[in-house]
Amino acid sequence: MTQARPPAQYSAEDEDFRRSLQLTRWLAVIALMLLLGIGTKSWLSGHGGHAVMLWTFAALIAINGTVYLFLKKHELHMVGLLAIVIVLFGYLFASGGESNTGPLWFYAFPPLLFYLTNLRQGTIMLATCLAMALVIFQWPQLPFVTTEYSADFKIRFLTSVLFESLFCFILEYSRLKARSRLLELARSHEQAARTDELTGLPNRRAMHQRLLEEYSRYQRSGHHFSVALIDLDWFKRINDDYGHDAGDASLKQFADLVRDIVRQTDLGARWGGEEFLLLLPDTSLLQALTLAERLRQKVADTEFRFRDQVLPVTISAGVSSITQSDSVNHLLKQVDVQLYSAKENGRNQIAPRVKSRATTSHQDSPRPS
């Protein structure tokens, strides 16, 4: 038997993906503006070479963005942007930027990096950048290094960036942990809101939603379905004569029989009190009547026990098919009328009653399992 399906919802993964998409786009735009702006300022203050380098990086970011506009591949856009930014930091470490302040831009990197990637990839990229800074700081005579930093700057820069990276790692780790705990909680609340506590079967809410889904499937593609409304007979007497706990125990035992008898694609739910509803997809009225009768027989043959007492449990049920109704509400009304009729006719029976096997057609073939 299927469990009731959760409503279609925007998943947390989708939400994360959407955020990282937006952030990458914004970062690309901001980086582009900054590079163009600072490049122009450098040009005006006579640092032509530096300006050209910054504009080159701006052009690379613009090309990366244009490729994204055509291909719409977010991963590629993000990886491209991060690669450009890492090379840009390499350039800033090696050239010092203006007045050796270039490396200071690196402080903005760790929080964004962890958010955009994941802890493992973020750590690898940060370690690569820091190793690159260390090499450049340590060997200023390397061919592409055009500046030198004071010992104080090097020590303070590296230790403070290390501290910041560690802090960002811990924050991101805690954020991810809290997020997965919240998701777990949301999932279990969603499950609880759709499950009957006593029997563990889906509840009325879950069944109602599934009925609407099944009805729109029927309207779309003609997949018919039937329902059976089942009520435990003289249940008040069971409560009165054997106690409320005995009543609860018989509801649970009946729910187990329902689980046993219905197939994977069916749904059996507690509709309320001592009423249960079976939803039987791709099942004709006659097939549904046969199944309901089988369940009735099984209940009649089963010994319902509570402590050392045997409880007199029988069921009545009304059955109806969507092919005889024009809405879910109408179907539920019909099945209720049938249940009433089964009760009126003496209980421990199914309605409508099939008079003769001769009247049964090809529809009475066994249900596909």
Ligand SMILES: Nc1nc2c(ncn2[C@@H]2O[C@H](COP(=O)(O)OP(=O)(O)OP(=O)(O)O)[C@@H](O)[C@H]2O)c(=O)[nH]1
């Ligand atoms: N133990 C127990 N009893 C319940 C629960 N929910 C509803 N009931 C009882 O079920 C009984 C239903 O009684 P009625 O509606 O009069 O129906 P009935 O005695 O089954 O009689 P018929 O349906 O006409 O055969 C009431 O006494 C409710 O209190 C439950 O979760 N546990």
